[in-house]
Structure formats: C-alpha cells, structure tokens
C-alpha cells in the first residue's frame with residue numbers, strides 16, 4: 001500500500017485505513033489541534049486503548065507504563081505528511097502493543113492501526129540485563145529499519161568475559177553483566193533498541209546522536225566496577241555500521257552480521273578497539289570447516305612459524321629483542337594472522353602443541369642469531385603463552401630443556417603471560433612462575449592494564465618485564481585515563497625495577513610521549529611489524545644493539 005511520488009514514499013493511508021476498518025482492525029486517529037485521540041471499537045475490545053472512544057494526549061500518555069512513555073510520545077509528535085509512525089509500548093496491565101500509522105496532513109492528523117504484541121513479552125528479555133535477547137532484538141531492528149533515515153548499529157563485545165567468569169565465578173560475573181546492562185540502558189535515548197545478543201555481546205540500534213554511538217557505548221560501559229573486592233575495568237571491542245532505512249534497507253540480520261565482522265576486526269586490532277564495517281572485512285568465503293581441516297597437521301608440516309617483531313629502546317631506537325608472533329603460511333590463502341586461526345587452534349585443543357612449537361622454533365632462531373652476531377649478547381626473544389598454558393604439565397621441564405639444547409643464557413627466552421591468566425589462581429601462578437624463573441626463563445606480563453586485578457600482587461610475582469597494552473598507548477593522546485594508566489604502569493615498573501615495554505608504538509609522536517613518561521622500551525608498526533626470519537636478519541644487521549654500536553659496524 002505504498003507508492004512513490006518523485007523521491008518521496010507515501011503510504012496511501014486513507015485507502016489502507018478503509019480496508020483495515022472493514023476487516024475489524026483496531027484503528028486510531030490523532031488530531032493534535034483538538035488534542036483528541038480516537039479509537040474504534042476493535043481497539044477497545046483488545047483492551048489496548050482507553051475505554052472511552054476518545055481521549056486526550058495526557059490520558060494517552062498515562063496509558064503507557066512510565067518507562068515506555070517516550071515511545072508513546074512517538075505517536076503524538078507532529079510530523080510532515082507521509083511520515084510514518086511506529087511505536088511500541090506496554091500499556092497498563094502489561095500488554096505490549098505496536099502502533100503504526102502515518103501523518104496525513106502536516107501536524108493536523110495522523111492515523112493508523114494498533115495491535116497487541118505478544119512476541120516481546122518479558123520472556124524475550126535477557127533475565128540478567130533486562131535487554132532484548134538476540135531474536136527479539138533482530139525482530140525490532142527489522143521494523144525500525146523500515147523507517148526512512150539513517151540508522152546506526154553498534155555492537156560491543158566484552159573482552160575476556162570467559163576469563164572474568166573463571167576469575168570471579170559465574171554469579172559475580174553475572175553481576176558485572178547486569179550492571180553493564182543498566183548502564184547501557186541509561187546511556188542511550190529511550191527510543192533506541194538495546195539488546196544483549198550473545199553471551200558477552202551488547203547491541204544498540206539508534207538514530208544518529210550527533211556524536212559517535214561507539215563513544216557513548218564505550219564511556220557507558222568502560223567505567224570501572226567493583227565486584228567482590230575486585231576492581232574490574234571492562235574493556236570492549238566495538239564494531240559499528242550504519243544504513244539507510246526504508247524500502248531498500250538491508251535486512252537486520254545482515255546488518256548485524258556486518259557489525260559483528262567489524263567487532264572481530266576491532267578485537268584483532270587489539271583489545272579495547274573499535275572498527276567501522278568495511279567491505280574488506282568480507283573474507284573469500286572459504287568456510288571455517290575447510291580451515292579446520294587445513295589446520296590439522298599444519299603445525300607438523302611447518303606451516304605455522306614464528307615471525308619476529310623488534311622491541312627497541314625508545315631513546316635510541318636500538319634493538320633489544322624480538323617478540324615471536326605466530327603466522328600461518330597457508331598453502332592457498334597465503335599468510336594468515338593469529339586471530340584467524342588461534343581461536344580454532346584453541347577449540348581443537350592444539351594450544352599446547354602450538355605453544356611448544358613456537359617456543360622451540362623461536363629459541364632455535366635466537367640461538368642461530370646469537371651465534372652469527374656475538375655482539376648481540378643481550379638479545380632476547382619472547383613467546384606468548386596461551387590461556388591456561390602456564391598450567392601445562394611439563395612446561396617447566398620443556399623450558400629448561402629448550403634453553404639447554406639451544407645454549408641460551410638465563411633470561412634470553414622470555415615468556416609473555418597475560419594478567420588474567422594469572423588472576424585465575426594467583427597463588428598457584430606465583431609458584432609456577434617462580435619455577436619457570438628458576439629454570440631460566442624471563443617473564444613478561446602481557447597486555448598490562450586490561451585486566452581487573454589489584455597491583456599489589458605484582459610485587460610478589462617474579463616478572464622482569466611489564467608490557468603496556470596497546471589500547472592505552474593508542475588512546476593516551478586524547479584520553480586522560482589512558483595517559484594516567486601509562487604513567488602509573490611506568491612508575492610501577494621503575495619502583496619494582498622492571499623493564500616496561502609499550503606495545504603498539506605507531507609513530508614518532510607516540511614514542512616521544514612514552515619517553516617523556518619514562519617508558520624505556522617499545523614495539524610497534526612505527527619500528528617494524530612482525531618480520532619473517534630473513535627480514536629480521538636484515539633488521540638485525542642494520543640495527544643498533546641496545547646500549548652498543550651498530551651490530552654491522554662491529555661485524
């Protein structure tokens with residue numbers, strides 16, 4: 001029942017209303033000038049309107065439950081002729097109803113239909129947060145997208161929810177989720193559609209707010225929380241996409257898929273990231289199953305190998321060491337970054353195999369470099385331990401054996417462990433870390449600042465390096481909170497006599513800012529990305545060794 005006049009789409013309301021009236025559908029007509037809202041008999045029979053055949057706007061508002069009044073207002077607000085009216089609210093008595101209609105003459109009269117909406121009863125809401133669940137979110141989004149105008153969909157993924165669960169227990173982690181849900185509801189205008197669409201995923205569909213919805217989301221949800229004596233600093237990966245509503249609007253599920261792709265890209269770019277959907281995020285359609293099949297045996301075939309990202313002294317640019325980062329050289333797809341295969345490796349239970357392989361390969365490479373460049377006596381290589389790997393039986397023996405076989409001195413091979421991995425069981429972690437240190441491993445605390453721990457336990461753990469998460473480095477220029485975190489981590493490092501390495505140093509400005517905060521070491525695209533062993537060799541030849549002359553000059 002709609003047609004186009006020029007560019008404008010107009011619903012032929014009179015014809016529609018006549019047809020519907022004959023079909024005994026509940027109809028309403030609203031005339032602001034006389035402050036009269038009229039309903040036909042069918043509406044009253046449904047218990048959706050006032051018992052009288054007409055009511056004032058005030059009485060109409062009073063029909064809606066207080067928290068839904070803003071939605072009722074949507075029906076009353078005068079608009080241009082042809083504008084659609086869509087509102088859903090619960091009326092007293094608990095029934096949710098959907099009001100749809102159209103403005104017939106500008107500000108003079110609107111008319112439409114009203115129907116009970118049982119799909120969205122309380123059971124469709126997430127119990128914990130009171131937000132819509134995924135299905136209901138999609139259903140409402142679909143309707144909203146039918147409205148002309150720009151719509152923005154933002155999806156936020158709570159980083160490391162699983163680890164939060166492990167550390168706090170489900171009940172307390174649920175409290176965190178509930179708190180986040182109510183913060184979200186308070187942060188967006190009432191007509192926004194809010195959902196908890198996955199275990200750790202929130203979504204908002206809104207009209208342009210005049211500022212970035214990702215920022216609103218972030219500042220609403222990333223405030224620290226205190227639960228069960230823990231200070232929790234939630235961090236989010238955020239994806240955003242916008243779309244024009246109306247006849248040609250994309251389907252809600254498709255829009256959600258794009259926003260979730262953007263979330264993945266943001267998460268891959270670093271915890272606490274945000275990304276806008278872009279075409280390039282679509283992969284070549286090779287299915288996950290195919291990838292899984294390829295992954296079996298990939299480690300054994302030597303397809304997954306360490307690449308090496310330089311870690312440098314910020315004041316001189318001199319090379320201090322490398323971080324080994326896994327790359328999968330896929331026979332058909334080319335080089336794949338860890339975020340495309342690590343989750344699969346984890347699901348397939350291959351994490352220990354990968355960890356052992358990366359450590360052996362990186363140690364062997366370091367040993368080769370040390371033999372070729374005697375001047376580089378202090379060169380280190382770090383490898384990442386995956387979640388739970390610290391508990392791997394035989395890890396300590398494996399480290400000791402690796403150092404022995406490759407004739408590496410104490411501290412040359414570093415293990416990077418994340419804060420939350422330790423927080424699962426700090427007492428146990430302390431014992432394991434100490435045996436690892438005794439076996440000769442260096443220990444770095446990775447992604448520092450993103451966890452939810454108190455700092456005091458650090459003094460009791462045998463770390464020699466703190467790595468500041470790149471989220472703080474990236475945002476310290478325009479976010480006072482991030483700058484404070486960087487400053488206090490650097491200070492903490494100095495007090496505890498630890499090396500502090502900033503991750504994600506992308507340009508000279510960041511390097512200078514970090515130095516002025518007293519940070520000594522950095523790694524990032526500003527120096528070099530992760531390099532193949534051959535490229536790293538070239539870098540080694542050209543680099544200055546930390547605190548010494550160029551390696552090349554010293555032969």
Ligand SMILES: Nc1nc2c(ncn2[C@@H]2O[C@@H]3COP(=O)(O)O[C@H]4[C@@H](O)[C@H](n5cnc6c(=O)[nH]c(N)nc65)O[C@@H]4COP(=O)(O)O[C@H]3[C@H]2O)c(=O)[nH]1
Pocket residue numbers: 269270309324325326337338339342354355358384385386387446447470503504505506523524525526529530
């Ligand atoms: N935006 C930005 N990013 C930068 C910059 N400099 C370096 N990066 C990226 O930051 C990541 C640093 O590693 P991570 O935080 O430990 O994060 C790593 C680490 O947690 C994990 N990972 C990588 N290799 C291994 C491995 O062998 N074992 C395990 N368990 N995890 C690994 O995968 C994560 C992602 O690795 P990559 O994709 O290689 O991503 C690397 C690196 O390429 C920069 O200036 N800007």
Ligand SMILES: [Ca+2]
Pocket residue numbers: 323384416446447
């Ligand atoms: Ca790392």
